[in-house]
Amino acid sequence: MNTNDIFNQPSPTASDLSLDTLGPTQSNQIHTKTKVAETEAAENHKSGINLLNINDAEVVYHRFLIVDGLIVSSEVENGQISIKRDKFPDLTYAVVENNFKAIVELGMGDNTVTFQFTKADSTALTRSVKIRMESNLRSMPVRLGVVYGKDSQMKYDMDPTPENQDPKDWINSAISKLRCAAYLWQAFTAYEMQKNGFGWRTFRFEEENTLDTMNNQNPTTRSIPKVCLLPSEETVTYIRDKQRAEQWVPSSGEERTIFDTQLDVASNALDKSKETFKNSKHYIAVLTLDSTWPKADGIVLGHAALSSQSTVRNIAVHGSHMLYAWPSCIQDVVKCFSNTTKVNEDVLYADKDGVKEYWMRYHPLFMLPKESAPPPRPPARIIPYPADNSIFFECSDGIVLIECFIDNELKAFSEFTLENLPSRKSEKTPTYTDQEKNMENPTLVKVDLEVCKTKIYGYIDQTLNFVVTCNSQSNLAIVDAAKFISDNTETPESGIKIFSYGVHGKKDDQSKKQDVLFLQDSPDFLKLPAESTLRSLSKISLIKLFLHTNNSNIGAFEVTTKDGKKTMLGNYSTSYKTTKSLTIVENDGLKSVDIRSGVWIDGMEFKSRNGRTTSWLGGNGGVLTTSQPPPGYVITGLRVYYGGWVDGLTLLYSKQA
Structure with missing residues (x-):
């Protein structure tokens, strides 16, 4: 991953931090810097040879480089692309309907690679790039x-x-x-x-x-x-x-010995x-x-x-x-x-899929001609939960890698693989959540900033940046982790330290904001110490959802607490009488909320600890996520952004002890 590109993005702040802006980073957005992209676009246009997956002056770590390319022309072009490199013989590949794929052989250090498109035995276009090949000595060979x-x-x-x-x-x-x-x-x-x-x-x-x-x-x-x-x-x-x-396979009557x-x-x-x-x-x-x-x-x-x-x-x-x-x-x-010679099965083994020709699968990542690719995994949303000097990362798709950078240089990382799962289960490798301990790719991971600092040699009060990657290869960049936590922490007049983790839906300058504070469950069930400031909050007893008059999103909802206080959140004036409600009895508590959101809140469903729900109310647009506090933290309120209807929702939570 090109970390220089990732960490040149502006740091998220409290005003622009939403779950949508912190969503999956697309590969074409993190692959190149703006200036490089503009230079490449100009060179592509000038030369007529568009290199789709490599930039001038890029660094790679392997000898055989696969390059995708396109001949830019108003006509359908067929011909050959010749690859000319320093100290290596030329290589030639076919250009079919303007497209080509080539393997470029590189030497260690700087390589000048020239792509030369020819048709009808005459050179039509030429493009040169510099590619640097370096050794990656950090990984085991x-x-x-x-x-x-x-x-x-x-x-x-x-x-x-x-x-x-x-x-x-x-x-x-x-x-x-x-x-x-x-x-x-x-x-x-x-x-x-x-x-x-x-x-x-x-x-x-x-x-x-x-x-x-x-x-x-x-x-x-x-x-x-x-x-x-x-x-x-x-x-x-x-x-x-x-x-x-x-x-x-043993035949009938045979036994394995x-x-x-x-x-x-x-x-x-x-x-x-x-x-x-x-x-x-x-x-x-x-x-x-x-x-x-x-x-x-x-x-x-x-x-x-x-x-x-x-x-x-x-x-x-x-x-x-x-x-x-x-x-x-x-x-x-x-x-x-491309060898279609038929295999002589009297003396040779033919590939088992029945093609019976010399070409074969050399590696699972190599796609055969006309072979359809496996269906892509849908993009997954990685949600960051700020906490006391730490961040929890949640993703239903499973987290595979967390990297820590200082000044664009990788300093530490944690991988979650089947290979190191036994070490995590045996506690030889420390873990912070049950998912980290028991899942190959955990759905919830905690990063403790103080622990991370101890793993970085020579650390002296430097800014820590993180990149989190999940199974579907979506990723999330957190620039300046300490500032991210600070920007999403507040202490209202009640004296309770409250965390939030962004906005489901959206908020903008025109949005109105409302908060309601409560305790999700009884103080005894939550085992709150007698001196805990959280005991000043009243437990939630009823939540009621109101459908907007357009029948496709949430207009408002009302929260009632045990002390009898009712708080209307959103725009009740534009809401239908269609409602769904959840009564939370004494031996139960609010556990989570399922939310569909995009540029507003499409639909919601609140769930209790004992499995009771409001049932779903609203439309089916947007992205579905489940909102609940990280381990060791309890829900202490909701924040709503609204105009004509509910635009955005933020979960508020506090440390349990």
Whole structure:
């Protein structure tokens, strides 16, 4: 994620802080700064080659860069786009109906990349950009390995026909194919992350200086992914036992007698390896070289597409039975991805989806021609709850990442993944909410500013900024967390410290404002100390909703407290007699309110602790959210903004103790 762009946004203030303005940040809004965007637009118009997902002078962290582009023309253009780079041979890709997708090979440091569009053998348009490739050394590297039996012939399945020549060096051919596949995994991950607003984020590899085979013209020595050879103590027959094949299913009368898998074969080889796989945790992808497809068995032997994690390593394994179709260098990628040669199933395994051609899925993020994308997840709303020196973040879609920045530099982060869930459940990793402790992607997360400061080396009274990301890849930026809390904290004449968290709907200069203060439940149920200022509030006993005369939104509502006081909120004069009400008895209390809102309050439903409700009143427009205080806090009132009807609603809450 480009944090410079995020934190150049104006800081939210009490006057403009609404749940809509704090809603999902779209990727095209956070991808570029205004000045850069204007420069890029001018350059696109000038050159006629529009680069849709990369800007001039942008920084990336991976070698194979996938670029989407468009030839700007009043006519339908078909032809070729040539990619010219420093120190690398040219690459050429097709332009079809003005669109192109290209993989650009980059070197470490600054790269000048020239895109040259040609048609009818003549150059029509040229566009150059500078792209900087840097190393990302902050993350643990992914390591690559090839495991094989102690009596292995060191070969993989190939179709023995004249047009398919055997490799001169089988093991180096397999290594080159694995490296190329790894670069593509890395490229597709970065491409999808950037497309969805995360910037060019991807993983890195453990590297070594050796002969680079990723370009089949003039290979030279470069720093490229290291592939570790992992000889197994087991024989090929052992590895190819059908019970160790992932696809094997016992037939009638058969019983499984072997319970280890290809993961165990690879792990044991890692344990015995001369490479260092023991002293610290590793992430490694392992290719099983001795996989094979015997047609008579109807399954791939020596293969499993499995992964496992432990305190020692995270490992993934895959068989070599489809190496025959994999590219071994960047020039082979398009050729392999578009290879419609029919698979000879007498000697080769064809992909199980029935296409029976050489092209295949190299990675889940690669979409095949004419293959429809999975339905997108709807944007999710992340709601910030200011509290005492902390902020709670709630999102029904699940929170996956919280990042803390100082002066646009990432200083600390918390990830919520299946991998670290056991650590959170065992309390080895501290948590603050039940959701953090028990959910892979918790729906409620607390950020304690003081705790965060202790995790930042050399912290000295600096401004903390946060970016929160949820499963649907929507995100929320909080600029100056301390100011955010201060702007949404107030102490009225009653002396009760009250927090609020923005506005459902809207408020503007024309909106009128009304507050009502109450206690959501009895002081005894809330276990309020005898000296608590909250005891000065009267418990809510009745809430009544009034429909506006247009029958599609809320006109007003009335709150009655136990002391008999009634408060009308909103515009009763424009409301129908149509009402819904909730009586809150002595052994019950107000728990939450469901709200549909956009530019006003479309509909509402209040709910009690014991499950009683007003039932729904109003329309079905806007976005549905549930409003309730964070753990350890209690509802102490409502704030309404209104004109002809209820425009906005804010929940007021206070600390329970």
